[in-house]
Amino acid sequence: MQTLILELTPARMILTRMLSRLNASVIFSPASPLRLLNIPDPPLPAAPWVRVRNRMCGICGSDLHQLSLDVSLDVAPAALPAHRRIYLGHEMVGEVVELGPEVQNVRLGDRVVRWGRADDCRARGRQTLCPACERGHRVLCEIASEPREYEPIGGGFGDSFITPASTLLKVPEALTDEQAIFAEPLAVAIHTAFRRPPRPGDKVLVLGVGTIGYLLIQVLRILQPACDITALTQFDWQAALAFKLGADHIFMVNDDGDAHVARLTQARVYRGRRGNTMLIGGFDVVFDVVGIPATLNKALRWTRSHGTVVLVGVNLHRMRVDLTPVWYQEVDLIGSIGHDTVLWQDEPISTFDLAMRWMAEERVLTDDLLTHRFPLAAYRNAFEIALDKNRHHVIKTAFTLN
Numbered sequence: 001m002q003t004l005i006l007e008l009t010p011a012r013m014i015l016t017r018m019l020s021r022l023n024a025s026v027i028f029s030p031a032s033p034l035r036l037l038n039i040p041d042p043p044l045p046a047a048p049w050v051r052v053r054n055r056m057c058g059i060c061g062s063d064l065h066q067l068s069l070d071v072s073l074d075v076a077p078a079a080l081p082a083h084r085r086i087y088l089g090h091e092m093v094g095e096v097v098e099l100g101p102e103v104q105n106v107r108l109g110d111r112v113v114r115w116g117r118a119d120d121c122r123a124r125g126r127q128t129l130c131p132a133c134e135r136g137h138r139v140l141c142e143i144a145s146e147p148r149e150y151e152p153i154g155g156g157f158g159d160s161f162i163t164p165a166s167t168l169l170k171v172p173e174a175l176t177d178e179q180a181i182f183a184e185p186l187a188v189a190i191h192t193a194f195r196r197p198p199r200p201g202d203k204v205l206v207l208g209v210g211t212i213g214y215l216l217i218q219v220l221r222i223l224q225p226a227c228d229i230t231a232l233t234q235f236d237w238q239a240a241l242a243f244k245l246g247a248d249h250i251f252m253v254n255d256d257g258d259a260h261v262a263r264l265t266q267a268r269v270y271r272g273r274r275g276n277t278m279l280i281g282g283f284d285v286v287f288d289v290v291g292i293p294a295t296l297n298k299a300l301r302w303t304r305s306h307g308t309v310v311l312v313g314v315n316l317h318r319m320r321v322d323l324t325p326v327w328y329q330e331v332d333l334i335g336s337i338g339h340d341t342v343l344w345q346d347e348p349i350s351t352f353d354l355a356m357r358w359m360a361e362e363r364v365l366t367d368d369l370l371t372h373r374f375p376l377a378a379y380r381n382a383f384e385i386a387l388d389k390n391r392h393h394v395i396k397t398a399f400t401l402n
């Protein structure tokens, strides 16, 4: 087995974090916790396990955060027990090449994506599920941080991995590998939209267009054809695609955002001292796909009273944020992580299955989103390019693995 790992010994972590402030390429140096590991194929440890040979795997923003060790040790998730060895790559599509004797949900040769974690209730074979697993929200499994019996080995950034079969979902024939690697981010975008589904006539802002932003625009349009979608983009090359995928209006990070919000929503702008501004009125819903203090502060001010901000951008640092709009305008601030099960046309369905269905029906388009591909051996180059979006016009970077 060949697979990329992050080996999180404290010394490597500290060294990399210190040096990466000076120069981002340090994360690829010998001192970095990132290594390409070559080991003999591990045997399947238990009857419900399988081996999957990878075909392709997308690089997610969260992989890049982990790679850069871009996390403060005083944020809530950092208090959970961590694995010393992290196998990167979850946006994978692969093929089942070995089956344990008790596997029922997949067969040899099936193309699969990974939708659960190897430590949730289903993967542990528990008869009674925790409340999160019960509602299909597997990333929030309440026992996931408890010690586990067997270790999953390998990830999407490698030639293969072993995992409990219950973490896999079969990919429909109609989907190409290039579409299948978007099943996970699209499942996330669908879950995010369902956190506060748009109502007819709603004015919605998607703040930030990377992969999730572009997918979210398309999902919002499916859920509510009669809503008005604005996208906030960082670079001009991102704007045309946002329009193509369903945005009605665009403005850019460097524009006067308050003026655009006032124009688009008839909000009133009040200017205080030292550049402080306040809007009365604004969007009904803002999806903060970036999740840094600058965007969250704006998101809260650009939302009308009784509107909602959905925070989906990943940021593993304490933030200095003005929360006054939460009480002063009764703005609801809610979060979104992972994927779950939703009610769509009276049918309970996993957002993963819904993602694959909508791609197969070409209701959600991903062709323009996959901008760069690399073989695994070129991983340094792949990460460097993925981290330098504007220069290379990157949306989604992926490894081609077979």
Ligand SMILES: [Zn+2]
Residues within 6 Å of the ligand: 060, 061, 062, 090, 091, 184, 185
């Ligand atoms: Zn992802």
Ligand SMILES: [Zn+2]
Residues within 6 Å of the ligand: 120, 121, 122, 129, 130, 131, 132, 133, 134, 140, 141, 142, 143, 144
């Ligand atoms: Zn659970």
